[in-house]
Amino acid sequence: MLRSMYSGVSGMRGFQTKLDVIGNNIANVNTTGFKSSRVMFKDIMSQTVSGVTAPTDGGAGGVNAKQIGLGVSIGSVDTLHLAGSAQTTNNPTDLRIDGDGFFLVKLNDDQETPFLTRAGDFHVDASRNLVNSDGLHVLDSSGEAIVLGDDVTSFSIGSDGTIIQSMSDGTTQAGVQIGVAKVSNPQGLEKIGGNLYRMTLNANAEGALEPTTANNTESGTGAIVAGQLEMSNVDLTGEFTEMIVAQRGFQANSRIITTSDEVLQEVVNLKR
Numbered sequence: 001m002l003r004s005m006y007s008g009v010s011g012m013r014g015f016q017t018k019l020d021v022i023g024n025n026i027a028n029v030n031t032t033g034f035k036s037s038r039v040m041f042k043d044i045m046s047q048t049v050s051g052v053t054a055p056t057d058g059g060a061g062g063v064n065a066k067q068i069g070l071g072v073s074i075g076s077v078d079t080l081h082l083a084g085s086a087q088t089t090n091n092p093t094d095l096r097i098d099g100d101g102f103f104l105v106k107l108n109d110d111q112e113t114p115f116l117t118r119a120g121d122f123h124v125d126a127s128r129n130l131v132n133s134d135g136l137h138v139l140d141s142s143g144e145a146i147v148l149g150d151d152v153t154s155f156s157i158g159s160d161g162t163i164i165q166s167m168s169d170g171t172t173q174a175g176v177q178i179g180v181a182k183v184s185n186p187q188g189l190e191k192i193g194g195n196l197y198r199m200t201l202n203a204n205a206e207g208a209l210e211p212t213t214a215n216n217t218e219s220g221t222g223a224i225v226a227g228q229l230e231m232s233n234v235d236l237t238g239e240f241t242e243m244i245v246a247q248r249g250f251q252a253n254s255r256i257i258t259t260s261d262e263v264l265q266e267v268v269n270l271k272r
Contacts, residue, residue, distance in 0.1 A: 003047070003070060005260035010071030011253030014041055017074055018246040025234045032087075033119030033195050034232040035079050036239075042075035081186040084118075084233040086225070092156060093130070095120030096230045097214065099222015101180040102197065104143070104211055105136040113209055114139055116181060118230055119195035124148060134194055140176040143211045148175075159223040161214040179211035180221045 018039040028034040046067040055062035086096055097103070102116035115136065122138055125131050130138040130146040137145035141161070148155065152175075154166045161178035183189065188202035201207045215223040 002260045002263060003068060005257055005264075007069065007071040008253045008256030008260065010044065010073060011256070012250055014039075014072050014074060015246045015250040015253065017077075019243065019250070021077060022239055022243050022246060025239050026236065029232055029234045029236060031119075031195065031232050032121055033084065033117060033230050034234065035081050035084075035118070036232070036234045037077055037079050038242075039077055040075040041072050044070045044073050046070060079187050079189070079191070080233065082233045084231040087229045087231045088227060089229055090227045092226055093122045093124065094227055094229050095122060095157065095178070096225045096228040097180065097222045098225050099220075101182055101214065101221035104139040104179045104181055104209075105132055105196070106139060106145075107136055109145075113199055113207075114143070114181075114211075115192070115196040115198060116183070116189065116209075117195050117197065121229060128152075136196075139179040139211060141179045141211050141213045142176070143179060144176075146176060146178065157224060157226040159215050159225070161224045177213050178224060180214045180216075180224070181209055181211055182219050182221050 021037050021039050025036045028036075046069045049066040049068060050063075052065045053060075053063035083099075086098075095103070097118065097120070102118060103120060104114040105117055106114040117132070119132070122130055122132055125135070128148040128150070130148070132138065140146050146163070148163075148165070151168045152165045153168050155175070156164045157178065158164060161180065163175035163178070165173050165175045167173060183199075183203050184205070185203050188200050188204075189197035190200050192198050199207050199209050212219045212221060214221050
């Protein structure tokens with residue numbers, strides 16, 4: 001069978017994956033804290049028809065190798081952790097990290113390693129816990145769930161994540177700080193849905209995760225901005241452009257298969 005047919009099949013599979021990724025990006029264009037992805041391709045091992053010949057002194061020159069490529073494969077699907085635009089909501093529990101870092105959330109006390117998120121649409125539940133939209137507890141800089149006291153009448157959040165509490169007796173107190181985690185390789189995090197990421201061995205060394213504070217120059221975390229949310233970083237213009245490229249690439253590879261089939265048909269028709 002012709003090598004070009006299998007090369008075309010690999011190309012169609014690759015561009016189909018690219019279209020899947022583009023479709024997911026566009027679907028999440030309004031998802032808070034969403035980070036877009038991209039597909040990178042790499043060629044498959046080439047078949048060497050003839051090897052390299054070195055040049056000789058006073059004799060013939062060198063001859064390059066003759067190699068025929070065997071198609072394409074997916075090199076990687078990268079998550080682009082670029083900052084999204086700020087959306088002002090004026091809701092005091094809506095938080096945005098202006099810079100590097102992730103919020104920490106966990107389902108319960110039995111969960112050892114918290115999840116990470118850039119979506120700061122938080123709420124205060126009936127037990128006065130600070131939670132996200134799915135009910136996961138927001139953690140402080142010590143890795144503990146944040147609970148507001150019964151005597152707290154109102155609160156605000158500073159740029160370093162400190163919760164400034166107005167007490168029922170009219171005094172003002174500084175409460176705990178909202179925890180933020182810095183990740184060495186954000187692309188190494190695993191998406192698990194719900195705007196959440198799971199720590200992996202390729203995100204931090206040995207999968208370690210240490211909560212810290214926001215606006216920390218030592219750890220390099222960004223400041224927390226209250227009353228704002230981080231929007232999706234999906235660029236619709238770029239996504240639709242890449243969609244056109246993927247569509248034409250898929251079409252061109254399908255034409256390779258059609259042409260290869262016509263060539264094989266001619267070979268079969270040699271004997272009639």
